[in-house]
Amino acid sequence: MSFVDILSPACALFLDFDGTLVDIAPEPGAVVVPSGLVPTLSALHGYLGGAMAVVSGRPIREIDRFLRPLQLAVAGVHGAERRSAHGAVDRLPAHPMHTVERAARELAAVHSQLMVEHKERSLAVHYRQAPHLEALCLEAMERAVALSPGLTLLRGKMVVEAKPGAASKGNAIEAFLREAPFQGRVPVFVGDDVTDEAGFAAVQRAGGLGVKVGEGPTVAWQRLADPGALRTEFENAVAMKVARRGETA
DSSP states (O other): OOHHHHOOTTEEEEEOOBTTTBOOOSSGGGOOOOTTHHHHHHHHHHHTTTOEEEEOSSOHHHHHHHHTTOOOEEEEGGGTEEEOTTSOEEEOOOOOOHHHHHHHHHHHHHOTTOEEEEOSSOEEEEOTTOGGGHHHHHHHHHHHHHTSTTEEEEEETTEEEEEETTOOHHHHHHHHTTSTTTTTSEEEEEEOSGGGHHHHHHHHHTTOEEEEESSSOOSOSEEESSHHHHHHHHHHHIIIIIHHHHHHO
């Protein structure tokens, strides 16, 4: 089943960013947004009546920077911050991260291949340049999170991240679905990482569809090979549905 078959004006579309809309890069700031992506998303946003949101581990400000001038509804930092389709921003309470940050900085001081990313309400240690340090990063962050009330540890692709315990992509999607223009629609969530599994489960509980990008076990009911395959599906949907609808309007 393709996105031409799945998408309709009755859908609400939720999208992860890294590894889904764009290809994974060696470090977070190095991702490349293909030239046609923003116009394609803009067309789909109009076709869906505004019922499109990015649900990402990145902060909202970074999603806006990569997708400018398009400004979508966004759940950032795994749902720790969320901007509605009408621009209202909600943030979960911040929890002290001194212990986690100290542990991460000490680790990076010894292993220069590690990258520490502070996102205000979360802190991530990326080990993409040193995959052999996975166990060490996991152990250090687990110890620090255990000493940090209100925080939980989230594992992703070559990253471990301390975040607020109440933050999850599934919770963020459920919050969007209680609001216009998402309310009452069939939800579709596309993601690539283990951090997206809660989102897949949430949309499928609501009668929608999860779409996994790439390999690996998943609860999602559909799968695409890679971000390029997703972008092609979107381009086809725009050509075959969005443009056609505009011609007949």
